[in-house]
Structures are given as structure tokens and as C-alpha cells.
Amino acid sequence: MDDYSRPFFRAIAVTSLLVTATALYLLKGDIMNALEVLLTDPLAITATGLFRALVFPGLLFISVVPLMAEWVERKFVARVQVRVGPLYVGGPEGLLQPVADMFKLLFKEIIIPKNADRPIFLMAPVFAFVLGALPTIVIPYSPSMVIWNYGYGVLLFFAILAFFPLDVLLAAWSSNNKYSFIGGLRALYQQASYEIPIFLSALPAVMLAGSFRLADIAQAQSKVWFVFLAPVSAAVFFVSMLAEMERIPFDMPEADSELVSGWTTEYSGMAWGLYQFSIYVKMLAFAGIFVVFFLGGWTGPPVLPAVAWSLVKVSVVILVLLSTRAFWPRIRIDQLIRAGWGRLIPLAILNILLLVLFQHYLPGVVG
């Protein structure tokens, strides 16, 4: 390590040690409790908070799903384009390719461009990762399988969503590159424009369930899924979701042929890796919330356990989200903004008005 990178390493390492120590101090009672449970009744471990935060809806799950999603995406897009995709790393069909990519990124140099604003430039990817993964805290996979069953979960999800444009704008500005900055501005316009359709199309789910708790919203769909009661809203939510995640056909901020990689142009190594990771974790969070809002969460015929139903639905939604990359061309920025304001918002409002009109007939079907 040379003199140039030592201060960054020192600052980041000291911060991570401090944060780890704080986490361990907070968790000391829970760790002892979990060990005791593990020794007496290993199956009861799934009921402890530590297991949820660390393993299932928590850290391990949200780390594994992006790697799997990346592999599925590469394979799927390759098949559509009559290629073979990853083939050599780790057993059949290149299953461990994403893991290999992660290790490759760990060993790559993080280049800090000239005249960049270093603190912001280096910290923006970490915040993007934290913000991308934080919404998964309120998403339930079964009535009890949720890290924080918060009474205002819907609002918390949208509040965390509001931080993304800020992070993108800071990352774009700090890297002192014209492509980055233009890409960042486009990302800002796009995320700002599509946040309103997301709000307005999520409103029917809250209206029908009469609660901000995501578990209550899923439970209210035990008779009819909300996708049948508010189909327009579901479609609007799905399209806005794609735009918020900046996936094709809305990958305007990183249009390769015009803006190189948009606001991630100057990022390399693990800094870029964290951004990539945050995009896929965000996809998991959005797929989870779409399932809870419109596809009934864990409800379904009792042939499968509740968690399995959730996972099946989330996988299907993620697959559909991934498949857009293979099938659709990119649209222009002005078309994108026109579509968001002129079409999606009126459609979302239309669905709300329809629900108000048929208000009298609804209580019978909402369980």
C-alpha cells in the first residue's frame, strides 16, 4: 500500500471497526440468547431476531439473491440473444461466475479521478448500498418472517426511497466528469418524475387494506389479490419500479452509447461493485414490495408454506424485471418524462377514482 491510499484505508478501516464494535455491543444479549437456543432447540432459532437480521430476510439472504439474480440475468439474456453466457467458473453453467466477479472486483484498484471531491466520492457507494438494502427491513415473507414489523412500513419504504436521488446527484457531482454529471442529472429527473406514480399507485393498496403495516396489507388479500381490484395501479407501479431501478427501457442515466456509464463512469473496483450490488438489492426490495402490494404476499393455496409462496412470487417478479433487459430498447429522456407525467400519473389517479366510485362493493372482497 502506498502513501496515497493509506489515509483512506485507515479512515475506512477505523470506521468499520467502530461500527462493528457498536453492533456487537448492542447485540451481546441477543448473541448469547441465540447460542442458548441453538444448543437446546436448533429449529427455534428461526424465531429469534438475530436470525432474521443476519440470515433469512436479512444480511445473508440479501447478499445471496443479487449474486443469483446476476447469474440468472446473464444466462437469460444470453439465451435470448442466442449466446451461451457464463460457462466455465464453478461447476455446471458457470454458476459461481458472480462470486468470481466479486473477488475480481475486490482485487481491482479504486481510481480516484483528478479534482474529485474525495470524501463524497468514496462514501457515496457505501450509502447507496445501505440505502438500497435498508427497505428490505419492512418486507414480510410470512406473518412473522420480517425484521421490523413496523406500523408505518409503507411510509418508511417511501422515505428511504427519497434518499436515492440525493446519493446519485452527489456521486455524479463529486466525480468531476461531464458524462457523470449529465448522467446524474438525468437520473435525478427520472427518479423524481417516477416517484409520484409510485406513491399514487401504491395508494390503492393502502386504501383497500386500511393500514400502513405491510403484513396487514398482505393479510387483507387473503380473498382477492389487489392486482385484480387495482390492475391499472399494478401496471403503473411495475413500470415506475423499472424506472426507479434504472433498468432497460429506462436506463437513461447510463445509456452506453451516449453517456458511457452515466453517473458511475468514474467508479472502479469495489466502489463500482457496491453500486452494482445496490441495484440488485433494490430490485429484491422492489419485487418484495410489489408482491406485498398487489400479489398477496404470502397468501396462496395451502400446498406450500407461507415463506415458500412469498419466495416463489418474488422470484417470478424478479425474473420478469430481468427479462425486460432482453426484450426492450431504450427510450429517450424527453419521452420518458412525458410518459411519466402525462400518462402514468393520470392513470394512477384514474384507478383511485374507480376505487372511490365502487367503494360500496369493496368491503366484501377485502378480507
Added chain:
Amino acid sequence: MAVLGDGSFWFLVYLLLLLTTGLVLYSVSFALAPRVRSPLKEETFESGQIPPGGKRVRLVMQYFIFLLLFMIFDVVSMLLFAWGYAFFDYGPAGSAYPVLLLFFLVPPIYLTLKVARQVGV
């Protein structure tokens, strides 16, 4: 801690865990990766050209109107969530004002889009 309601402890823990993961990945990368400084490498990317101009350029604010509109809609849609929470409790009469509110906000969108077209956006 208790003020945030049941389970807010796990919010703090989860936040710290995520922060730890990100920072550890970062510091491992800083410790393992080689680093060779060179003026050409640290030049900002501009498709192979030497970047002209000063530090940060000024750009056109084509879509600024939409950001202003976004602010208004943000406030309104957050207010609508308070109404949506008690949608079934007050019947059609309770929905009158929020629905009017929604109607009031549709014309500005189309006017804005018209103006944007005149500006050439």
C-alpha cells in the same frame, strides 16, 4: 429506543450491519488492491480526449419545471396517504375533498408538458 415502537432496535442493528458490510468490503479492497498512480489514469474519462474546460461545467436546466412540479406532488401524495388510511371509514362523503384535490392537480401537468414542448424539450 422504545419511542420508535417495537422492533426499532432491529432497525438500528440492521443499519449498522449494512454499514459494516459496505465498509468492510471497501477496506478489504483498499488493503488488497494494488495502486499505481499516474497522471493519465487519474484524468477524467472523456472518450480518449484530454478533458477541456474548468472543474465543473454549467449545464442547461431544461427540465427544472418538472422538479418544481415534483415538489408539489410530493406534498399532495403524502397528504393523500393520510386519507387512504381511513378510506372505508367515512363513506363517499369523506372522499369528496381528496378527489377534488386530485382533479385540481391534473391540469398543471398538461400545461407544464405544453410549455415544455414550446421550450423545445
Added chain:
Amino acid sequence: MDYIVPLALMAFSSAAALFSLESKSLVYGAIALAVFFLGLSLFFFYLDLPYLAIFQLAVYVGAIVVLIMFTVMIVGDKQTREGRAPLVVLGALGFVSMITSFAYAMEYFGSLDLVPSAQPFSMASLSAAIVQNYGAVILVLACLLTASAYGAIALARKEAEET
């Protein structure tokens, strides 16, 4: 000891607010403003007003800080004068001591039982208030917001004609 959380939040928010005024760089000032709004929303969480806290986050951090930061970045981050970091610390400390003395005074008056205790927050009563009592107010708000939207459009149109 009961005051430790609000005092810490107050110190945090007031330090961030003062930093946003005194920082050399406008972008860092805007970030400090976002941190200030975050502190304010944590304060609302502490007061058991989750809806208000999340409203604060979504509207102020999500829209207003973004708008300010966007404008600063577009116009250019000018660093016109020196920052006054010691002033920030002094100001935060002064503010916190002022608030502490105020809090102790309030506790004294509170012990006299002059003020009726506040009701706990419930979302149902908030929506009842919005639907039943404040519907007309919200409609006036809609008119105001629409008027401001038209105003923004008129300004933009004027600029477009000039250029």
C-alpha cells in the same frame, strides 16, 4: 437522564444547521441541511409522531434538499468566504445550554401541572381530522399549490421567451 436523547438530538441538529450556514462549500452546506432535516425527523420520531417524521424525510430531504443541491451544482459551487468552524461548535453549545435551561424551566412549570398532558398519537384520529375537519383546508391548499404550479410555469415560460 430523561433529557439525554432530546438534548443529543438538539445538539446534533443545531450543529448541522449551523454547519449548513457556515460551511465553505455550498454543496457541503446542502448535505448539512439534509442531515439537519434528518435530525429533525428523528426528533419527531422521538416525540412519537411517525407520520410527521416520515413526511419530513420524504418532502424535505427527498424534494427540497434535492432542489437546493441541484441548483447549487448547476450554478457552480462557489467558495466565496472562509468557513467558521469554531463558531459552529460555540453556537451549538450555546443553543443546547439555552434549550437545557428552558427544559428545566419547563419541568418546573410542568410540575405545577398547568398544562394538560398530550394525547398519544394515532393515525386513525389524524385521518379523521383530515377527512372530517380539514377537508376544506386541504382544498384551499390544493388551490394554493395549483396556483404555485401555474406561477412556476409562468416563470419558466417567460424565461423561455427571453432566451
